[in-house]
Amino acid sequence: MVFSSALIENAVNEFSRLPGIGKKTALRLVLHLLKQEPSQVQQFSDAIARMREQIRFCKDCHNVSDEETCSICSSHSRNRKVVCVVESIRDVMAIENTQQFNGLYHVLGGIISPLDGVGPDQLNIHSLVERTQQQGIEEVIMALNPTIEGDTTIYYLSRKLKELPVKITTIARGIAFGGELEYADEMTLARSISNRLPLESYVQQK
């Protein structure tokens, strides 16, 4: 692509380093910003720089936070005895969006994946064990993706926690709402049958 301005070329290059944004999209975004008020563009640029510079990670749950302790961990209306273990902050957001969980979180920062060179030491596992012990946590919910790596991580964590007086649960696997039996993989279908629920509890959930 030929640019007559180094300023624009530079901005396009920076945009196109973002995932899923190619040169053409980057150019479209830059030309859009060029049409905006300078103050608005400054606001955009500031929001991004400030976010990266000032963001912190909660000392308890490793979720992103504006303070030393995140808003979830410091909330008084949440059940401090239940901790939901997730892979990333994105999962925290997904579960928070359901508004169905009132406990705390623990962000591992990844899952155990030897192929990608991620071992237990790179994850926030030590702090989970410590926290479970010191804060008298009664239930740890494993909310990891149902993959080989997810299951490995669950297995590893459950062994680390097995000496402690804590109940370990995993999120339910099954046929998703709107999903079709016919197209579900065998594993999911098999699990959804072996973990079948009494009708009353299904009706209650509805």
Add this chain to the structure above:
Amino acid sequence: MVFSSALIENAVNEFSRLPGIGKKTALRLVLHLLKQEPSQVQQFSDAIARMREQIRFCKDCHNVSDEETCSICSSHSRNRKVVCVVESIRDVMAIENTQQFNGLYHVLGGIISPLDGVGPDQLNIHSLVERTQQQGIEEVIMALNPTIEGDTTIYYLSRKLKELPVKITTIARGIAFGGELEYADEMTLARSISNRLPLESYVQQK
């Protein structure tokens, strides 16, 4: 969407104001930036702020420029007697990418479109007439999109320029390379027949 950090929420909101970027994509981009080095994110943010703040528009052709006069207008290797009139800087880039045009440009900044409230006064038309007169331009090529508005603008410009000793041309309309006759609209097909070329010139161009 529920955010546990105002910094992130803010950055996501700013990203999602860009065209074609929804909340989910914005979140994906923000989480990506969060994983980058702070210095890299600063560089991204700086490139955008600097671009909007320092960008200038060429005093001759209204193309984007880092200086008072753009690199095309100030180049000594270009044919200063031919000016190609385009709607936007994006069109300048498209034509520059072909590396087939060696003249100068004139960016109108839009086209005449009464429905959108764009009249001749909002466009860089006066400066085109002035420039044609003062700089002894010999040919003005109308490279506008083949729409009703484009044709209206061409007609308006040609009337404005008709007193001056300048040749007015338009880019060729026809069947695009790789296009299929069968699917071409009637207007294009009709024009491509009435503007047919002798075979020699077609072979030359190949």
